[in-house]
Amino acid sequence: MESLTSGLVPALVPLVLAGLLGWTGAVKLFGRGTVRQAPKTALARMLRSSERTVLALRTVGAAELIVAAGLFVLPALLGAGATAAAAPGVAAAALGAGFLGYLARARATAPESSCGCSASDDAPITWRAFARAAAVLAGGAVSAAGALGVAGTAGGSTDADGVVRPWWAVIQEQPFASLGFLLLSSAVLVGLSADLDRWWRLPLRRFRLRLFGHPFNSGAADGSAVPVAATVELLERSLAWQATSPVVRSGLVDHWDEDGWRVLQFTGVYEEGEAARPVAVLFALDASASTDTTVEPAVRVAVVDADTGEAVAAELLSPVVRTGLPLAG
DSSP, rough: HHHHIIHEEEEHHHHHHHHHHHHHHHHHOOOOOOHHHGGGGHHHHHTTOHHHHHHHHHHHHHHHHHHHHHHHHHHHHGGOOHHHHHHHHHHHHHHHHHHHHHHHHHHHHHHBBOOOOOOOOOOOOOOOHHHHHHHHHHHHHEEEEETTTTSSSSSSOOOOTBBBOOOHHHHSSSSSHHHHHHHHHHHHHTTGGGGHHHHHHHHHHHHHHHHHHHHGGEEESSSOOHHHHHHHHHTTTOOOOOOOOBBOOOOOOOEEEEEEEEEEEEEEEEETTEEEEEEEEEEETTTTOTTTSSSOOEEEEEEEETTTOOBOGGGOOSSSOOOOOOOOO
16 A cells, blocks of 8 residues: 555656646647637636637647646656656646636636636536646646655655656556556546536436436336326427427327327317318327437327317328528528
8 A cells, every 4th residue: 555655646646637638738729619618618707808718728728738748758857857857747736726716716706607627518617627626736746746756765656766767667567556546547537527427427327217217207107107298308309290290289288108108199280171170189109218218219190080080181191391491692
């Protein structure tokens, strides 16, 4: 344990921090979303100009990339003296402190705005943004302390003179411990990055819904039915709805479950020549299906005369080609 905390950590923290700052810096500096997201950030409220906000974000991105490069090649700076070796870590700590100050002010003045931390997220500022900025500050401090040799000389990443050894040497000597540390650190940073939720959190939620069912299912007798609103949403995305929508003239008027099917009833008008007949439009879908489980549901459709109950001609159940609106210019 002593070897891990005093040796491996100071050697690998700069590498993890370089990955984080390299990613956020590249997104700010080169990402096309910077211009699009800039007006939505709290920084735009402070600077009162989208153009200045974009310039500030790109400047910070360039600084992050420079610091990331310094952290990545930190072992090569160890022979240039303590000041040069500690410079990337000190710069990273300064960035982290600056991020924390900015987030505190942004939270107080524009809590509904995004922080612009990676210029690709428009979610409001939460505790995760503060935690990630604090991680940058702490990581920079550890990197600077390790470069100065104050991390101790007993660890596996320092030589007899107390100088931190290259991270690639530590990975080669302690591959499993290094891999575990890198994976754990990366997972923590990903969990603190709200802009990465769409890559892991949303798929995880969908998997949980498929595995355990919808949380509203607890009130159903067999736990398989989904809310009626979810069935209506699924119906309105189907081809059957597109084919029948010219006839439908109302919202949902009634629904019931029968033999595993959920029947949805709408009212409508079927125009036959110059005559118009009031009809009832019935859709039957799998009661357990939702947008989380399928995108092409099986739908049964019936259109019956509202007065006589007789089935209406099936030829009306064909997709209607609508004339496109002319484009200006």
